[in-house]
Amino acid sequence: MDKAILVEYTAMREEIKDIKRRIRTLEKEIENITVVSDSVKGTRPDGTYGSIKITGYPFPEEAKKKTCLQRYKRKLEEKEEELLELMTEAEEYIESIPKSELRIMFRMYFIDDMTYIQVAECMNRIFPKRKVKYTDENVKKRIQRFFENFENVPQCPEEK
DSSP states (O other), X not given: OOTHHHHHHHHHHHHHHHHHHHHHHHHHHHHTOOOEEEEEEEEOTTSOEEEEEEEEOOHHHHHHHHXXXXXXXXXXXXXXXXXXXXXXXXXXXXXXXXXXXXXXXXXXXXXXXXXXXXXXXXXXXXXXXXXXXXXXXXXXXXXXXXXXXXXXXXXXXXXX
16 A cells, blocks of 8 residues: 555546536536527428428437436446545555544545645644644645655645
């Protein structure tokens, strides 16, 4: 078990967010499919030649999108199962960290998907009598020092 598991866990969580976003987009597109119209030139039933209006529902387009949606939903289920396994491995790795304080920070940052600022605020609530208060920079430095020889350290998630 090594530190790469935390990087993979973070990446997998972001991949799942992306798949969920794609599913929402496709569901909206399917919801917004309406009757379409087009005009073509041709012979009308009365034998005259000219413009003819054709109206109908785009069943093939809807079917393609529904098939794609089902594929995304299956992929999401698979990735969520993988993520659960990765989370277990990540938690096992975090448990192997010798310092309790650092384990708490790692759980908040990697497992709970908190930002450095959020971790610092929680740590200050957990340890209210600590002389030097936790800051986002303090938390960031502690995590980076732990990974000092590890090149691919996950970056701080975007603010929520």
